Amino acid sequence: MSIAGAQSPAPLADQPSGYGLVTRTLHWGMALLFAWQFTSAILRAVAEDTAIEGFFWSTHYSVGFTLWVLVLLRGAWGLANWSRRPPHEGPPLLARAATLGHLALYALMVVVPTLAILRAAGNGRGFRVYGIQLVAPGGEPVPALVAPGNALHGFLGWTLLVLVAGHIAMALWHGLVRRDATLSRMTRGREPQAIR
Template sequence: MENRIEMLDSNARYGAVSRGLHWAMALAFAWIYCTTGAHYLLADSALDTFLWPTHKQVGLLLMGLLLVRLLWSLLNRHRRPPSVNLAATVGHGLLYVAMFAIPFLGLLRQYGSGRAFSAFGLPVMSGFEGPKIQWMTELGNNFHSLLGWTLLLLIVGHVAALILHCVKGDRAILRRMAGGTARG
């Protein structure tokens, strides 16, 4: 039996790159929601003080991973496993839209505030003097958090759909992204 890591996607399962990007983003989202939970539920605690400063940085990392993932998906579009049904197609589409919109709105709000932003020690945007750009800060204020909580519901739905498939005995869906053989 040959143990070879398949980098590219196939009709039966996602390759190592797609799986790696998926699970790296899953870990980053777990971190993002931990930072958010600590900030809302334990404001000014030691945990909040430790986690919250990483929120923007990990959000930017998620946006970068998403862009790489989208590019990789385009390069593999003819090899990827087919969608299970219309609900899965719509659900994944909504996940991708939210995953892009949330950090975009966060960056827009950051720029509009006039404050500088550095991530992982690298300057991302410089600040500016003068009044805030109101429409940018308002758009970010109005939708960044709302879409963040909406994304969390979509993620819970994504996981619940996987669990439902497994309960029904269809573990092939899990194997497509978790690895292992594609046989039922």
């Protein structure tokens, strides 16, 4: 209930009418970090050994590690809020596709950095994050830790970028074409008619 003219504070937890402050902060904060992370990957692919690539690539391990920690927190928070989350909009087939798309996004957000971290931990060259040495250099490379990352980190990273592009396109379609509440639940937190 709210007093006319006054806005009730945004809830921290998710509600069926919209996402809470924690989910929205994690979502948009991670979106910014992913934009940064993909910038470093794209520059590495198209402009290796340039100054701008050197700058962005020097952050790839630390930002990637941060994303890995955040996605684990976000997954735990999502599970804790599962029963309160807004349902997907649209016909049943579209809602099912949205559920599968989000599952694939989560799976790749976990698997892509995990493969790279295991490789970095097992390649014998050591692993530093924000200047902190998490794994000391030295020792023999461990093929079981290195090979999966070599085979799949880059490929699955690009696959994640394609899914993220699809996710953005669908969010814009909901907001601009279908004009339903999907986008405002993640921006303002509540459906327009629920904001008083």
